[in-house]
Every structure is written in structure tokens, then in C-alpha cells.
Amino acid sequence: MLSSGKRRLFSALLHVQKRPCQPSRAMRLVQFQTPHLEEPHLGLESGIGGGVVDLNTFDPTLPKTMLQFLEQGETTLSVARRALATQLPVLPRSQVTFLAPVTRPDKVVCVGMNYADHCKEQNVRVPKEPIIFSKFSSSIVGPYDEIILPPESEEVDWEVELAVIIGKKGKHIKATDAMAHVAGFTVAHDVSARDWQMRRNGKQWLLGKTFDTFCPLGPALVTRDSITDPHNLKICCRVNGEVVQSSSTNQMLFKTEELIAWVSQFVTFYPGDIILTGTPPGVGVFRKPPVFLKKGDEVQCEIEEIGVIVNKVV
Amino acid sequence: MLSSGKRRLFSALLHVQKRPCQPSRAMRLVQFQTPHLEEPHLGLESGIGGGVVDLNTFDPTLPKTMLQFLEQGETTLSVARRALATQLPVLPRSQVTFLAPVTRPDKVVCVGMNYADHCKEQNVRVPKEPIIFSKFSSSIVGPYDEIILPPESEEVDWEVELAVIIGKKGKHIKATDAMAHVAGFTVAHDVSARDWQMRRNGKQWLLGKTFDTFCPLGPALVTRDSITDPHNLKICCRVNGEVVQSSSTNQMLFKTEELIAWVSQ
Numbered sequence: 402m403l404s405s406g407k408r409r410l411f412s413a414l415l416h417v418q419k420r421p422c423q424p425s426r427a428m429r430l431v432q433f434q435t436p437h438l439e440e441p442h443l444g445l446e447s448g449i450g451g452g453v454v455d456l457n458t459f460d461p462t463l464p465k466t467m468l469q470f471l472e473q474g475e476t477t478l479s480v481a482r483r484a485l486a487t488q489l490p491v492l493p494r495s496q497v498t499f500l501a502p503v504t505r506p507d508k509v510v511c512v513g514m515n516y517a518d519h520c521k522e523q524n525v526r527v528p529k530e531p532i533i534f535s536k537f538s539s540s541i542v543g544p545y546d547e548i549i550l551p552p553e554s555e556e557v558d559w560e561v562e563l564a565v566i567i568g569k570k571g572k573h574i575k576a577t578d579a580m581a582h583v584a585g586f587t588v589a590h591d592v593s594a595r596d597w598q599m600r601r602n603g604k605q606w607l608l609g610k611t612f613d614t615f616c617p618l619g620p621a622l623v624t625r626d627s628i629t630d631p632h633n634l635k636i637c638c639r640v641n642g643e644v645v646q647s648s649s650t651n652q653m654l655f656k657t658e659e660l661i662a663w664v665s666q667f668v669t670f671y672p673g674d675i676i677l678t679g680t681p682p683g684v685g686v687f688r689k690p691p692v693f694l695k696k697g698d699e700v701q702c703e704i705e706e707i708g709v710i711v712n713k714v715v
Numbered sequence: 716m717l718s719s720g721k722r723r724l725f726s727a728l729l730h731v732q733k734r735p736c737q738p739s740r741a742m743r744l745v746q747f748q749t750p751h752l753e754e755p756h757l758g759l760e761s762g763i764g765g766g767v768v769d770l771n772t773f774d775p776t777l778p779k780t781m782l783q784f785l786e787q788g789e790t791t792l793s794v795a796r797r798a799l800a801t802q803l804p805v806l807p808r809s810q811v812t813f814l815a816p817v818t819r820p821d822k823v824v825c826v827g828m829n830y831a832d833h834c835k836e837q838n839v840r841v842p843k844e845p846i847i848f849s850k851f852s853s854s855i856v857g858p859y860d861e862i863i864l865p866p867e868s869e870e871v872d873w874e875v876e877l878a879v880i881i882g883k884k885g886k887h888i889k890a891t892d893a894m895a896h897v898a899g900f901t902v903a904h905d906v907s908a909r910d911w912q913m914r915r916n917g918k919q920w921l922l923g924k925t926f927d928t929f930c931p932l933g934p935a936l937v938t939r940d941s942i943t944d945p946h947n948l949k950i951c952c953r954v955n956g957e958v959v960q961s962s963s964t965n966q967m968l969f970k971t972e973e974l975i976a977w978v979s980q
Contacts, residue, residue, distance in 0.1 A: 505821065507819065507851065507852050507853050508851045508852070508853060513917065513919075514917075528917065530915070530916070532916055532917040532919060533916055533919065533921055533922050534919045534921050535849060535851070535921055537821065537822045537849070538821050538822070539821050539822060551980075553980055572927065601844070602844070602846055602847055603827065603828075603842065603846040604918070605827075605846060605847065605848045605919060605920055606919055607847055607848055607849055607921075608847050613886065666865075666867055667865070667867070667911075667922050667925065667926050667927075668851055668853050668854065668925055668926065668927055669853050669927055671853065
């Protein structure tokens with residue numbers, strides 16, 4: 402019979418053996434600015450709502466953009482891992498301006514009609530294949546930046562989405578290999594001008610989707626290993642504190658792996674590429690009567706384990 | 716009465732006064748590679764079909780990508796102008812691999828149904844507003860690169876197009892100011908997979924238009940000042956030597972200035 406001490410040790414060893422070695426903290430990569438910095442730096446967010454550790458101070462050989470960081474794969478990732486395991490000075494959140502976790506990606510791929518209930522609320526059949534469209538990189542803004550209502554539209558609507566960020570180049574990627582190409586996840590707001598999307602521009606969605614400021618992203622790129630299961634996260638959107646969308650990413654019709662496999666048939670994915678994976682029901686345009694964003698509104702898009710982005714409409 | 720010599724001088728002076736000072740040669744900017752270079756360089760093409768002058772050799776402080784070159788505006792443009800006016804070694808065309816004149820732009824904006832006869836051939840009404848769609852930058856290839864037929868499509872089609880390259884940042888640009896935002900022009904081939912464009916993907920055109928290699932560009936970025944009139948150029952496409960498209964850019968429904976004003980809203 403083992404003594405209670407040995408039993409506890411034995412149990413602890415079993416416990417460690419059962420689970421693969423996991424970092425005690427999630428890796429939450431950010432791009433940020435402070436008044437003292439000449440240019441944006443890369444950082445680690447210390448947990449949801451936490452302060453920021455300056456990665457470029459920790460290791461001055463690191464690049465200063467997320468795009469270059471991702472392009473260097475394991476080389477840069479291992480530096481970030483070391484930083485995560487080290488006690489480092491943390492800049493208070495109030496002193497930091499968060500940029501979008503990725504800026505100037507080669508492409509922002511968007512998926513339409515990817516939640517069963519979102520199809521239902523607009524009375525359309527569930528698509529057999531993903532519907533793919535895009536936003537220009539110039540529409541990207543940070544997690545706390547303003548959404549600018551364009552004078553050209555009367556019908557600007559909200560859409561919270563899980564965004565996937567590619568970490569490894571690939572073409573014709575098999576769904577079973579797809580996750581290895583994912584750097585991580587972030588929250589996206591697929592702001593949409595419904596008049597332009599649905600009735601103008603020959604019904605090609607681009608213009609309605611790609612106005613400047615129509616793609617807030619953030620607050621951090623939470624790495625793939627830091628998320629328990631990207632397809633089982635609560636996802637919600639609040640306008641002026643009122644919940645307008647509330648669902649789970651388990652409702653996605655085509656999941657991350659299938660989307661990567663699908664799109665990579667057509668195009669090569671590069672590190673930094675972003676995929677907005679669709680929105681759950683509750684958007685404004687299909688309400689009776691339709692509801693749209695107006696000046697002064699505040700939209701919060703939140704995804705479990707990733708965080709919240711807050712954008713004021715001006 | 717002026718002597719014949721003085722008359723010729725006088726006439727030459729008048730001639731110079733009548734026309735604004737124009738470079739004797741067009742400025743044709745390229746991105747290129749050679750086996751000896753570690754990375755792509757910027758260059759000047761010596762006329763249509765000519766060899767290439769290495770701009771980075773001429774001035775090692777110049778950036779090596781067209782994107783950075785354009786971002787620096789007049790600073791870099793004036794260096795190129797000096798190079799154009801200088802006798803410089805020219806690399807034979809056979810030794811040079813031309814890349815697309817611009818790679819990794821923020822956006823590739825495309826305009827549909829912009830020639831009256833093109834609308835007619837598909838039996839659609841001429842649009843009141845430009846139809847705007849896009850290709851991913853990842854679809855861009857060089858002027859002599861291969862177009863790869865994707866296994867996923869049976870209906871890949873050709874489309875020759877005049878491409879405008881932006882040189883100056885802007886939003887809400889007025890049509891009357893638009894040309895000042897243009898760096899220059901190049902030839903584009905808007906390769907299109909019609910099955911995907913017209914029948915698949917919920918009729919959103921992106922996938923059919925953005926397969927890898929579906930955007931050959933080149934051979935050079937010919938600067939705005941070097942083109943007499945971008946809206947009066949012959950434009951044509953040949954497949955295996957046979958002419959399949961032949962028109963003029965004067966047939967464009969919405970011209971460069973209107974397109975820039977429209978999209979910059």
C-alpha cells in the first residue's frame with residue numbers, strides 16, 4: 402500500500418502523463434504602439450484584458466510586423482515562447498494602443514452563409530459549398546478603433562466572426578493537414594453596407610464589405626495551441642450593451658479545416674492571410690423592421706478564449 | 716529678313732516653346748531578376764522590347780521593390796528621371812527575367828462590363844455605375860510567366876485589359892484630380908474561370924477571377940507622362956497568333972478618372 406504522500410506523487414505523475422505538456426499561459430500576440438515608440442512593435446498580451454510585454458525589447462532581432470513574424474515560423478515563435486515563460490515588465494493596458502494583430506496581409510478571405518441559422522433568418526437554402534468573397538486589407542482597423550459610417554450608405558450592419566490567421570504557406574491543402582497551417586485565431590467584425598452588398602454593384606458584394614474601417618480585428622492573435630477547440634467557442638455581438646448575436650462556433654457549416662482546404666484549391670495561402678469564417682444569426686438587416694448602426698453606437702464583438710473588440714460608430 | 720540659319724534657330728526656339736519639355740524617352744519601370752542578383756531589382760526598360768538598366772546599381776539608396784519606390788513618390792521618381800537621361804549599361808533582354816511591374820499591392824481592383832461592345836456580346840444592359848470586383852495579389856504573375864489551368868475549371872477565358880497603377884494615396888478623389896494619383900499604366904490579362912465566375916460560388920465572381928496565375932501584368936509600368944493619351948490606345952489579344960480581341964481604350968464606358976473617383980468613395 403502506497404503512503405498518502407507517494408499516492409499523491411503517483412497521482413500527479415499520472416496526471417502529467419495523461420496530458421501533453423501545455424504552456425501554463427495562452428500565447429496572445431499583438432501589434433501595438435505607445436507614445437514612446439517610433440513605430441509599432443510586437444507584443445504579448447498578458448491574458449484577456451491584460452497589459453502588454455514588448456517582444457522587440459525582449460529580443461531586438463525580432464521583426465516589428467506580425468506579417469514578418471509569421472513568415473519566420475518556428476524561429477520567431479520559439480522566441481515568443483521563451484518570452485511567455487519569462488518574468489518581463491508589462492506595459493499597462495492604458496498606455497498601449499492596440500493595432501489589428503495582422504496588418505497588410507495578402508488577402509482577407511470571407512465566407513458567407515456559414516451558420517445554419519444565419520441562412521434560415523434570410524430564408525435561403527444552406528449552401529452546398531462555401532461562398533467566398535473578400536475585403537481589401539485597407540479595410541482593417543484595430544480592436545478599439547472607430548467604425549466610420551460612410552455617407553454613401555444608409556444600411557451599415559454588424560457581423561461578429563471568428564477569424565483564422567494563416568501561419569504557413571500552402572496550396573491544395575488537405576483538410577487533415579489544414580490546422581498545421583493555422584497560426585491562430587482572433588475576433589473579427591465583418592461590417593457590411595447592406596444596400597451596396599445586396600442591391601448595388603451588380604450584386605457583387607465587394608464594395609458593401611470593403612469600406613475603410615469595415616474590418617476591425619483583435620485584440621490579439623491567440624495561437625492555435627492556446628485554444629482548446631476553435632469550433633466550440635461562444636461567439637456574440639452586443640450593440641450598446643444589448644445582445645444582438647449569440648451563438649457558438651460549433652454552428653459553423655464549414656469548419657476551419659474545410660475552409661482552408663476549399664479556398665486553397667484556388668489560391669496559395671501565405672502567412673498572415675486572414676479568413677473571416679462567417680457570422681451567426683441576429684444581424685440587423687433581417688430583423689423586422691431592419692435595424693442598422695448609427696452614429697454613437699458601440700459594438701462589442703466577443704469570442705470565448707479570445708477576447709472582446711469594442712468599436713464606436715462615428 | 717532673317718538669314719536661313721537664324722530662321723531655323725528661331726523656328727527651333729518656337730518649337731521648343733510650343734511644347735512643354737518632354738523626356739526624349741518614355742519611362743518604363745520594371746521589377747526584374749537575373750541569375751547574378753540575390754533578389755529582384757528595379758530597372759528601366761529601354762523602350763518596348765529593349766534591354767534593362769539596373770536602377771539599384773545606378774543608385775544603391777533606391778528601394779528594391781516597386782511598392783516602396785512608388786511610396787517614396789517624387790524622391791525616387793527623380794532618381795529614375797536622372798537615370799533615364801544618363802548613358803548606362805543595358806542588360807540584354809535575354810539575360811533578364813521580368814517580374815510583374817508591381818507585386819504585393821494592397822489591392823487589385825477590377826471593373827466589369829466597362830466596354831459597350833462587351834456588354835452587347837453578353838446581351839446585358841450597359842451599367843449605370845461601374846461594377847467593381849477584385850483579384851487577390853497572390854494571382855499576380857509576370858509578363859512572360861505561365862498561366863496554369865486549374866484542374867477545378869473547364870472554362871478558362873482570356874481578357875486583355877488596361878491596368879492603372881496608383882502612385883499617390885487618396886480617398887474621395889475628385890475625377891478632376893484623379894490623374895495626379897496615377898503612377899502609370901501596364902498591360903493586364905484578367906484570366907477568368909467562367910464556370911466559377913458565373914455559376915458557382917453564389918455568383919460572387921472572386922473565385923473564378925483569382926486562381927493563382929490569373930493576373931499576368933507587364934511588361935513595364937509606363938509612367939503617366941510617357942503615355943500620350945491612355946484613353947486612345949489600341950488594345951488587343953491574340954491566342955496562338957489569332958486576333959480574338961481588338962479595340963481601343965476609347966471604348967471604355969468609365970474612364971480612368973471616373974473609376975478612381977468612384978472606387979475612392
